Amino acid sequence: MKKESHYTRQVILLIIVAGLGYFVDIYDLILFLFVKKSSLNELHIPEDQYPVLLNFQMFGMLLGGIVWGVLGDKKGRLSTLFFTIFIYSLANIANGFVQTLHQYEGLRFIAGFGLAGELGVGITLVSELMSKETRGYGTSIVAGIGIAGAGLGYVISQHLGWRQAYWAGGVLGLVLLVMRMSVSESSLFHKSKKDNVAMGNFFSLFTNGNRTMKYIYCILIGIPVWFVIGIVIAGAEKFATNIFHVEGIFDANGNPLKNIHGNKIVDEIGAKAVLYHYIGASAGSFLLGFLGQWLKSRKKALIISLTMLSISLGAFFYSSGISLSLYYFIIFILGIAQGYWAIFITVASEQFGTNLRATVSTTAPNFVRGALPLMAFGYAALGTAKDGTMKGAIIVGAIVIALAFFATTQLKETYGKELDYLEPVE
Secondary structure (H helix, E strand, O other), X not given: OHHHHHHHHHHHHHHHHHHHHHHHHHHXXXXXXXXXXXXXXXXXXXXXXXXHHHHHHHHHHHHHHHHHHHHHHHOOHHHHHXXXXXXXXXXXXXXXXXXXXXXXXXXXXXXXXHHOOHHHHHHHHHHHHOOOOOHHHHHHHHHHHHHOHHHHHHHHHHHOOHHHHHHHHHHHHHHHHHHHOOOOOOHHHHHHHOOOOOOOOHHHHHOOHHHHHHHHHHHHHHHHHHHHHXXXXXXXXXXXXXXXXXXXXXXXXXXXXXXXXXXXXXXXXXXXXXXHHHHHHHHHHHHHHHHHHHHOOHHHHHHHHHHHHHHHHHHHHOOOOOEHHHHHHHHHHHHHHHHHHHHHHHHHHHOOOOOOHHHHXXXXXXXXXXXXXXXXXXXXXXXXXXXXXXXXXXXXXHHHHHHHHHHHHHOOOOOOOOOOOOOOOO
């Protein structure tokens, strides 16, 4: 009984610490969206440099996803988490001192590199420590807590300067680092180290056809989430003003309306869209994750989530002339629908053996994020909000959702799957 009580405390502590780790991860990732205007203006950097800075961060995440995933399998889940949070915490603190564009670019790259390992390695650790029947609850709680970090980013960015907001994120990360010292390493990792098998061999994902396709399917399932974040939510202000002509932003003469604080409503749309979307995503992580547990099927939960996402995107694309409140509500619903992010990473984690689990769980979400430039290129080539068309967004959205539906049907059900096995590596 004592042993079981100790195990329960360890699981609860791990879920809390992993959730707070992802909370700080999302705080930093989304904070950049909240402070981009104020930071670029103060540094006298043209706002058209924002995509360049974002690309530096995303490239850092792509590279970091591979490095941390491999290290998570080779050296351990826990020690890797220590390194990731240490790096992005220091990068955040340093980011508050930048004076030039090149300094900003470099620190966005370093922060992205550190951020890349937080979620995947954390989900791997939670999945391996919890029972096969309950781990879906654990990963959903981690994601639900973590995504709420966007809310803190919004509040701090509204009340503190952008430099102070970065410092706050760095301090939060260092506090979390201390908390992590009380968390135990995965017993499955310790067990796998005793077997004579290659650990964390990233390239082995591409030496076997079935394994490669399984990995690609995992990535395809997650891409619609970043289509919504990177195209729809990031472009919320332009969509509302250039295409949908949402009511409550301008008066009859085209002059910007102001809120009770005297701020132009149009200037708030981008930040509020991100805030409401991530509130929905946090709620969706709990709802959809628990739905998968109730249905005893990850695949059914994914199909329901993608269906809900398709319907809510359709509502968004036909938002012409609606009120600003309804516009924000649709964005909130989009967040709930894309809350399947936790299920996506859990499925990726469960598809592969212990010797490749952290590698897959960490690289897959970062390759999903890395697909954003490709989606943005297709969107720009086919028609953007800037030129007053929705064609590009509709076509790209339809493609990525269709691919996600197809990929879901191709993967095996993993609910209740035993994770104590190794992936045969040639």
